[in-house]
Amino acid sequence: MSQLLKSPKSSWLTSPTTRALGALVIVFVIGLIFNADGAFLKWGTHRDMLRAVSVYGLLACGMTLVIITGGIDLSVGSILGISAVSFSLFCIHFSWPFYIAIIVCLLIGLACGAASGLIISRFNIQPFIATLAMMVFARGLAKWISGGQKISTAVQQADGTYEYVPEPAVFNFINSKILWDNISVVTVIFLVCLLITAILLAKLRLGRYLYAIGGNEEAARLSGVPVNAIKVLAYAMSGLFCAVAGICQASQELQGDPEAGFTYELSAIAMVVIGGTTLRGGRGGIGLTLLGVLIIGYLEKILSINAVGEDKRLMLTGAIIVGAVLLQKTKK
Amino acid sequence: MASPLDQNATSCLLNMQNIFKSFGSVDVLMDVNFDLYPGEVHILAGENGAGKSTLIKILGGVYTDGSGSMVVNDKEVDFKSVQDATSAGISIIHQELSLIGPLSVWENIFLGKEKSSYQWLDKSHMVDYSRKILEKFDLDINPKRAVDEFSIGIQQMIEIAKALAFNARIIVMDEPTSALTEPEVKKLFKIIEQLKEQGCGIVYITHKMEEIYSIADRITVLRDGQYIGTETAENLPSEKLIQWMVGRELDQQFPRHAPHVGDTGLQVTDLFVPGTATNPAPRVNHVSFSVKAGEILGIAGLQGSGNSELLNGIFGTYGKSAKGSIKIDGAEYIPDSPAASIQRGLALLTNDRKTNGLVMDLNIIENATLASLPAYSRRLWLKPAAESKAAKDITKSLRLKAESLYQYVDALSGGNQQKVVMAKWILTHPKVLLLDEPTRGVDIGAKHEIYELMNQWTKDGIAIVLITSEMPELLAMSDRIIVMHRGQVTAEFDRDNATQEKILTAALGERKTA
Structure with missing residues (x-):
């Protein structure tokens, strides 16, 4: 058996895709066994799971781009927060048309990400530090914009009383399900962003440069790759996906919470790493991240339909992250 | 003193017989023999991929699943770990530096062998000892300074000092001079002379012909994992040595044609x-x-x-x-x-393909086109067909040997890696x-x-x-x-x-x- 594993022909057996897929299958089988009186066998359960992971998945898309360059983005949760607050503010208080609100939110996310990227590449500061700073700054910005309040449909009037305004239609649309209630709009948005990331990584020159920078930044620079610009772009793309996630989050909660997205960066990183993209950079891909998203999503869902308490859920999730990463380390 | 080659007079330091080793289905060593006597420099020669490093790794306890017999100091040994090999008196100076840059020189020398009394490190003793070792190598440096403050050449000398600090009798040097200057090489050769006089045996790997003949006592040649032969340096002139190594005669070692200026x-x-x-x-x-x-x-x-x-x-x-x-x-x-x-x-082939020449996480094609990628894309989109065709043509003309152009470059031999870097630059015209x-x-x-x-x-x-x-x-x-x-x-x-x-x-x- 060890003979077989060592021979080059069996390399697909040890490839990260096979491993992540294997882990997903195991989780899925567990779900089939502990199916909570058939709850796991209903499409609605899967649809709800997909809906629940979509916001995290959006963050994981950007995180994948950044991690492939050998960096990390700790600011994703905070940028989500700014975006959620701004979107609510624009739609509910300013009554802007939804498309303008969306565009401005995307630009805010893009700008935050680009700022991290510029600090990292221009001043040669470690991504961990630069995005940690952005994480703190953006959270502050979200609280400042919102005045520390949740931006909801209860709008304070001039005389100090609150009056409920109707929910903006765009909130309801994003929060709805389509195809005869079979799939959530947020899931569709996530899948579209996933596809964009996949194309970017596999088909565009930019994608090749991301891998090259993560693999060997100095070799890439000496080969004429515009390293600094590409890095800024990677963080800007991450910021953009965070803004999309923030819009989805605001729509789902029907409000803009300045605390939205708190600690989400850790889930996003976990999803990328469980998928098999290495934190070292240079290897991995968005397909792996999708598998990571599904593994965590199913795990949470199975635990929740079986009414496992949050305490045990967190402990189990922690253990499983270690297990999944160990599984990938066995490759020499 | 007995001549090192008078093999009956001195007992053998090391005798490896019928060594086999394979990775999966690939045999990398097939019935290889190697022995070493006190007071000799024994060159291990062969092209890249001949199996030299594998043999050294078996000797050093890195690979523990080779077969064959290994006798050290008249005792049959079976190393289960690097520590086993070290305690048997074997010290290996690897081609790649194994020093920890931010740590000081003395900390590196004593790494894993720290002297302590009740968990408290005996720092002054270790610093003094390190200084003494360094002086033996004419290295006038402060052992308290961090290793990465020194040039690569000095670091290489520190590496050698570290390997020789603890009385090893079998010393393996794997291309020790690749980062050294002429005077440093001379110094190293002087040290090798001293070691020989002290009765150490030295296994020496190098690709430099002139080096082989300035220090070799005996030469063993491997080719494609097979044992070709062992001969004293006098009886193995360079033409014959090259023939043993490559299996054919090279018409001319350096074939510079008349320039067309x-x-x-x-x-x-x-x-x-x-x-x-x-x-x-x-x-x-x-x-x-x-x-x-x-x-x-x-x-x-x-x-x-x-x-x-x-x-x-x-x-x-x-x-x-x-x-x-x-x-x-x-x-x-x-x-x-x-x-x-x-x-x-302009194109620059840097002197260290691993650090700044190749991207090990990319395959051969992706490395080859990295510097000329705009030529293989339409606007932002890559043209994979054009890319692989260009890579195929150029690697063929450079006679690059690889199982597939889609394999990662870290699996290639040094020569083929270098050809990938060359392909990259030639594609920029x-x-x-x-x-x-x-x-x-x-x-x-x-x-x-x-x-x-x-x-x-x-x-x-x-x-x-x-x-x-x-x-x-x-x-x-x-x-x-x-x-x-x-x-x-x-x-x-x-x-x-x-x-x-x-x-x-x-x-x-x-x-x-x-």
Whole structure:
């Protein structure tokens, strides 16, 4: 058996895709066994799971781009927060048309990400530090914009009383399900962003440069790759996906919470790493991240339909992250 | 003292018999024999991929699943770990530095062997001992300083000192001189003499012919995992040795053709590269020279002479901190970024393909097209078919050997890795090729192919600037040679009147007057 594993022909057996897929299958089988009186066998359960992971998945898309360059983005949760607050503010208080609100939110996310990227590449500061700073700054910005309040449909009037305004239609649309209630709009948005990331990584020159920078930044620079610009772009793309996630989050909660997205960066990183993209950079891909998203999503869902308490859920999730990463380390 | 080759007089230090080892279904060692006597230098020779490193790793306890018998000091051994090998008196100096940069010299020397009383480190004892060891090597450095404050050459010497600090009797040196300057090499050879007198046995791996014959007592040759033979150095002249190694006769070791010199290809005027924070002396101090199309200009110089920095300065590696002007085919510009230099027809093959030449996480095709990717894309979109065709054609013309072009480059041998880097640069259609140690860590067969390629490129009108630490290579391949010392040019020679002595004199700083 060890003979077989060592021979080059069996390399697909040890490839990260096979491993992540294997882990997903195991989780899925567990779900089939502990199916909570058939709850796991209903499409609605899967649809709800997909809906629940979509916001995290959006963050994981950007995180994948950044991690492939050998960096990390700790600011994703905070940028989500700014975006959620701004979107609510624009739609509910300013009554802007939804498309303008969306565009401005995307630009805010893009700008935050680009700022991290510029600090990292221009001043040669470690991504961990630069995005940690952005994480703190953006959270502050979200609280400042919102005045520390949740931006909801209860709008304070001039005389100090609150009056409920109707929910903006765009909130309801994003929060709805389509195809005869079979799939959530947020899931569709996530899948579209996933596809964009996949194309970017596999088909565009930019994608090749991301891998090259993560693999060997100095070799890439000496080969004429515009390293600094590409890095800024990677963080800007991450910021953009965070803004999309923030819009989805605001729509789902029907409000803009300045605390939205708190600690989400850790889930996003976990999803990328469980998928098999290495934190070292240079290897991995968005397909792996999708598998990571599904593994965590199913795990949470199975635990929740079986009414496992949050305490045990967190402990189990922690253990499983270690297990999944160990599984990938066995490759020499 | 008994002659080291009088094998009956002294007992054998090491005897490895019928060694087999395979990785999966691939046999890498097939019935290999190797022995070592006290007081001898035994060269282990062979092309890259011949199995030398594998054999050394079995000896060092890194690979524990080889078969065959191994006798150390008349005792049959079966190493289960590196520690087993170390305690049997085996010390290996690996090709890649194994020092921990931020730790001090003494901490590195004593790593894993710390002296302590009740968990408290006995620092003063270890520092003193380290200083004594370093003095043995004429290394006048403070053992309390961090290793990465020193040059690569010094670090290599520290590595050697570390390996010899604890009375090993079987010492393996795997290309120990690849980062050393001439004087440091001399120092190392002196130490090897001392070790021989103390009764140590030395297994020595090198690709440099001149080195083999200056220190070898016996030579064992491996080829494709097979044992070819063992012979004393006197009885194995270099032609025969090469024949053993490559399995065929090379018609000519250095086949430089007559140059087809054209117009001036590259003109460098007053290039200046400032010093670093740790060493403020300018790395390149107002250097001017020119190379013609079709010409190979050799740049000689010892470690730290600034010759490598000169090439990097021309190429724009140092960004805006380098000053001076470059003319390529008459068009003038200031070298401020690699990207701009590539566009103007410059290509730099760096002296360390692992650190800054290849991206190990990309496959052969992706590495080959990395510097010319815009040519293989339409707007932002890659054209995979055009890309793989270009890579296929160029790697075929460079005679690159690989199972598949989709394999990661880290699985390739040194020579083939170097060809991938060359493919990358040739695909940029350069007018000027800057080659910094193009044959470092490359086996003899591949070296020969690289020389032939250089002939071909100059015939195609490319101007080549060549740096190599192998003097015979420099003398044979260069049409003209300039010599650098402390960032300045100290001499220039034509092919016909350059000799090893003249170059070394100039490299040591003697200015040629008139």
